Amino acid sequence: MNDNNIKCMYFNHRFKEKPNDKVGWVQKSLTQADITIENLADALVNGASFKPGVLVGGNKAKNWTQQQLFGLDFDDGIRIEEAYNKVSSLGITPCFMYTTFSHKEEHHKFRMIFCNDTVITDGNIRDRLQATLMGVIGGIDEVCFNRDRLFFGGKGQVVLHPDYEARINAESIIEKYWNKDYEQYISNAKSKSKKKKSTAAFSKSKDKANTDKEYQPYENFNVKAIKEHDVEYLRKVLAHEPIEFENKNEFWDYIYSELDIAELIDIDNPCSFCCVLHDDHNPSANIFTTQNGVQKYRCCSENLTLNIKQLIEMLGNFKSEYKAIQFIMDIYNLSIKESQWSIEQRENIDLMISNITLNKFKELCPQADKNIKNAKDTFLMMLSIARNNVYSEKFSNNDGEIVFFVTHKRLAECLGMNTNQKRIDKVGKYIKMLVYHDLIRILDDSQIPKELLMKAIKYSGTDKRSGNHVNFYAIPSWVIQQLSTIENNGVRWKEKGYRIAGISFDMFYRSEGFDVAASLYPQYKKKKNEDGEIVNRTTTKTSDERTLKISEVILNCIRGKGYCTEKEVVYILGNKYRYVVTETQIKRSLNEIMDSYGLKKVKANKVLKEQYNIDSEGYPNIIIEDVI
Template sequence: MELLLDIVEYKSKPSKEEVRKINYRILNHPNKVTVQQLANEILKGKTFIPALINKKVNGKLRRSINCWSSQEVICLDFDDGMTIENALIEFKDNAAFIYKTFNHTDKHHKFRVVFILDRVITNYNDFSNIMNELLSRYPMADRSCSDGSRMFYGGTEIMPINYNNRLEVSNYVDKDKNNYNGDNVSTLVLDLKHFTPYMDTLSPLDVNKPVKSSNLTYIRRMDLDSLHSVLNPNELRVHTHEEVYDYVKKQNLSDFLGVTSGGYFSCIFHNDVTPSANIFQNSDTGHYMYKCFSTDCTFKFGTIMKCVERLLKCDKVSALRFLRKVYKVNYHETDWQKEQKEIIEENMRYVRSDDFKHEYPVQYKLMKPYLENLHTFLSLAKDNLPPEQYKEDQKLPLFYTTMKQFANLCSQKDPRRLVDRIGLFAFMCYLYKLKEDEVPKHLLKKAKFELVKNKKRDVMNMHSFFMIESFSEEVMTRAEGYAQSFYDNHLTMSAWGWELLYRTFGEEEANRVYPQLKKKKITELSHNSAYEIDKAIRDFIAQRGWATEREVLDYVELEVKVDTYKNRQMKRMIGELLEKYGLKRKKLNNKLKEALSIPDLLNEDGNMCYPVIIYK
């Protein structure tokens, strides 16, 4: 195979300056490679152009389709809408391999699918025909792949499918009509057997068909009778806001807008001369998504909710109310839900009130950085309350969610931080996390089903089940005591977790806050690290009666050569050490300095400092 292959290897996505250099350098490096050699070069981090570009225009060679000469490799770039696991199944009969891009993560799959053609194509229209058809089948792929001069950066992992797989050009291009100009759809002949998972509802003849203007007229006029006649929805009764949102987002957006399924169409949100919009269904959530690839479009991407907001020029509440009427969704709250909502709404009001600040000052001080997270969590609980209590003695609101859902609401990219904050809320007795044997069986079965369904993409997607306490005087007084113990034991959120609670308060308390970790044991590494820190503090105290935390950490040599680990380990066990040896921890001052005969202490800049010390 002939293509352009850069000579420089990268460990991460090249910077803008590096891209500029690659852009000029790569034109001087045409190469002949096998499929496996190409995969190996990509894994080294080399950039490639899957085409031969050697035609000079006006005596100059540029990275441009005008200089394009031939091509035998095709790439599709996926950043959204498909997982690697799905892709490995979807392309098992036609792709050579898949590789992860530099920006790929376990939670956000970013990858490229590499196809090898069964023959070299030298007519650029053939390339365009193939790419247009693939992109109409896979609208979630990056449309810039249709540029035959595009550069593709290297990656971090190769996943071979079959290096002998080939795309048959004749299945995509009519040999007798190589002058295809995009207007005659009948020139495309697609071998459907290779693409059944994503083509059940698509036809290759649907490409670029117009929008049914009547649907948009019905929507803008809020003509429910006409929309009911077109969509023929069945009545549905739901009990939670989340059920409403989930249901309307799963309704076929193409049918709603009047867009024939499959292929690109002229965007309904701007004057779109070249069809640049498409609709696809998220394989994980089942939600339909509208996406416009045009740079002239301000809408870009969104669900049916956002589409209605734009078309009706309304807010989310009005959009949802309209969609409920369109799809005959009846929202019914039970008396149980109403009672529990009152509890949660009062909790939400209280944590934002001045009363909370003045009545429970220690608690407020601790919770102040996390009040918005607490408020969001309570709001999530309110929107997900089940229609009934599951046990006769159940008095508290029960609901379930995932850390990923909570993280999305908090705009938090790393759910692990929110796991710690929920742990803090449980420690404070604001909520109670149910053990597995306490969860109603039918809900637990559903949660495990969701875990199996999503574990390949997100291991943190297991539903967690919570009961929310009413923030009564009794509960808040108890929480005030927990807040005080947080400070008395010198706890920090940077080291928060099961081990910190275990070392400070014991196994029972750690398991109360983290019931899912009931069988957890402290690792040998943690035991060894704690022993070394413990010994260092005892040695310093025995020699002179005091020690700074910094010098203890500098003195200790651990198996893990990472300072952040030592810091966290020190914070996890500080409360345990103070109680165990009757020690105190305090920021140094002149009085304490004189009492303990501590000399002047200097920081790294040579200036006098007053660090936190541990002393007898």
């Protein structure tokens, strides 16, 4: 979520002096890290080490795979301010600077770190950019050219000229400043590493760099740009007029029927070309238009047919549809009119997120805040899921709140947990706790827009294992009355002595009755009618009461010895509670109860009899927990 998160090789050991005698140890200890630029800067001024290039399978230049940060080493006497002014005048802004271990006031030694606006995966471009930066700025130690360049930190403790949002754009810097004299940096590095038989990928791109006298774009720059999510470049070459659509449908019609795939991936002959999705030496791809006027990309050797959105998703390796759509909108200059509603909703949620993270919620609802301490991450994650839904689908319930759905399992994944059953169950319990406080609302199917229901069914598929159940939620906004509801619920939670571990339908039901429990577990509000259809529970008061009494007895028995029989229920109700029920009435209530509490009726076979210590004759029907 943080755009300042970058990948690099990183070693967090904080050296106090330059570790000249420990270079080998540092090399071996570097690991690939996702780190914010802020944190990296702070670590470097306190002695940590890093490599801007991401190396996989070894720590040599040939192991280079990608890079976003670029470092320059200044040690020929230029002073910090002078260098900073120089790059600023060139319009190349570093994210930060720091002094090295050997920096002295009379001889400045320092580094400048830049961040490219996209991750560069093409070694050729990486080398060009590094060489251009070194050449145009000047006075830089040539050793910092290498792809495997290691940078030690320093002991300056203060980050110089921090501007963590600053980005450079490789394409425009190379275009503006590339000079063929800078080729020497690349060829020097090459001749040094020549004796090491580097991998094909490395030497190939090197050779290519050497044969191109002038700067040449990639073989297919558009495809590369999609792969690297380089919006700026595509925006420039596609040069699309801005369009604002009234709604999503209009938008999608336009995307599928008006946009030209051949233009997007820069193909001259759409009838036959080498596939851009795989290493294709004989043209096996083409672009065609369906009867409905939708353009499709077809790769015959992989037997793939994709529309423009799917093609972008695959090429760009997008993990979320939302991001891919955003990317399409960005590169083609498209937008959809945002309703006042969606703007408001997003602002509401942003406000909640900042209230939670800035500890304002603690002041507003102290007890609730205390209760949900461990559930906060789950809550924040749900808020951000809801926030994304404001944009991607204008779904709302009758109160105008955003309705969204997610499974416990998916939430656990989003929270970066190992998704074992225990963790997933824990997330489920946190959610019940949040629902209890009315921080989120769990909805039953009748409150859900039909379109969303269909989407959810598609999303969950047929996987009905525990934790995969799709639940629907809404987030009530924190108007003043709502805040007092939340805090009151928090106080009640404490008074009742609820614990996370005990969270279950039963816990809430025993302590606060059916309505409270049912509001937390809306699926229990349903029952099957005589025709086997699922209908809302609309029973008379007496039968409700009877059902409750019966279920209480059943649950008690099961808690005590693991099972219960219908005879027992009649006996216990009559003797203990002086409450007469017929077996028919029990039968009438039983299905409902079993549905509600996850119980089942089975014939006690030999195994079950042993398990529950049943010593009666024959094989009676028993009611037990329906363990999935």
